[in-house]
Amino acid sequence: MRNRIGKRLEGIQAAAGIALQRLREAALDRPLRPGAAIGGRYRVERVLGIGSYGISYLCADLHDEGAPCVVKQVKPSKRGGRKGKPIFEREAATLAALDHPGVPKLLGRFRERRDLFLVMEYKRGRNLEDVLFADERTFALPEALRLLRRLSDIVAYVHRAGFVHRDIRIPNVMLREDGTLALIDFGLACPVSDEPVDGEETERYAEEKRIRREPVAASDFYALGHFLLFLLYAEFEPKENEPERGWEEELDLPSGVRRFIRRLLQLDEPFGDIGEVVRELDRLIEQTPAKPE
Known part of the structure; x- marks a missing residue:
């Protein structure tokens, strides 16, 4: 009986730990609101998508007459892990090596406080x-x-x-x-x-x-x-x-x-x-x- 209760409590603790982790990630990874400024240059227009490791925004480049671009942020919950920064670096290196009209151009990359960002060409469609x-x-x-x-x-x-x-x-x-x-x-x-x-x-x-x-x-x-x-x-x-x-x-x-x-x-x-x-x-x-x- 004691073993059975112990195993049940372990299961409850594990489930609670997962739930707390998800709550923490949800709080950390809350997307930036429209109008927010990034890097002193980009204004968030809207969220384009949220993936496993990144959040992509449609932004206006205020240094280029408001031209649209995509700014991709590494999720704050992932930036300190063993995958977040390597994936960021690999995506930046891949896009920098490619030059094709069917592939977004890499326009820049920067860090703001602890956050990592890529700037890419916006493919309208x-x-x-x-x-x-x-x-x-x-x-x-x-x-x-x-x-x-x-x-x-x-x-x-x-x-x-x-x-x-x-x-x-x-x-x-x-x-x-x-x-x-x-x-x-x-x-x-x-x-x-x-x-x-x-x-x-x-x-x-x-x-x-x-x-x-x-x-x-x-x-x-x-x-x-x-x-x-x-x-x-x-x-x-x-x-x-x-x-x-x-x-x-x-x-x-x-x-x-x-x-x-x-x-x-x-x-x-x-x-x-x-x-x-x-x-x-x-x-x-x-x-x-x-x-x-």
């Missing part, structure tokens, strides 16, 4: 998550393949520069007014390597997350496969009372497209490099003409 779920836009197969092809051009540039993004998801892909795409949030990007990224213990991740976090090109291919499935499911309408099935059963896809996705997801022989992905994608696009309007 709608992220694909909002396009799909808020705007309820759908993509037929020909259009989805062409959109993936445009994204693959950006990924090809990143890979040729020696990096992998490791976080290609619909909220991190911007659809711009002119139809071009931008790939944002390089917080998890890193150089291609055969070794685990410092400070990461990928063996603890679930299988899907482990594949996405490997510092190899295949992690981005896997993410491209899921990206394409998100686009294709936008048109999918399940029948009433029909049980949920796998994507290969639910989506009516040509065999070549199905095989392409399986290779991206590493269910069949995986692609060797992004060039192979692009060549196969071009072949599929040629075989899948756009429907006349």
Whole structure:
């Protein structure tokens, strides 16, 4: 009985400790309010997003006639940990090495008191998550393949520069007014390597997350496969009372497209490099003409 009570109390104490930690993080990581000044130069307009390690703000650059930019702050709860500052340094180094119209330019970095900030180019547009779920836009197969092809051009540039993004998801892909795409949030990007990224213990991740976090090109291919499935499911309408099935059963896809996705997801022989992905994608696009309007 005493052991049972002791174990129960330990469980309660552990849960209380986790709850207190979360309360502390919530207090520390409260976003800056609109109008707040950062670095004596940037005025916060609104919060763009809050991730695991950072808070991104749309800001006006008061030294450049109020031009919009993105200022990303390392979460105060993370800045003293073994991951917060290394991730900040890695993202800054990655963006500084890249120069592509589909990738935000690094405009600067600074420290204010104990806080760390990156300043980046603002890529105006709608992220694909909002396009799909808020705007309820759908993509037929020909259009989805062409959109993936445009994204693959950006990924090809990143890979040729020696990096992998490791976080290609619909909220991190911007659809711009002119139809071009931008790939944002390089917080998890890193150089291609055969070794685990410092400070990461990928063996603890679930299988899907482990594949996405490997510092190899295949992690981005896997993410491209899921990206394409998100686009294709936008048109999918399940029948009433029909049980949920796998994507290969639910989506009516040509065999070549199905095989392409399986290779991206590493269910069949995986692609060797992004060039192979692009060549196969071009072949599929040629075989899948756009429907006349």
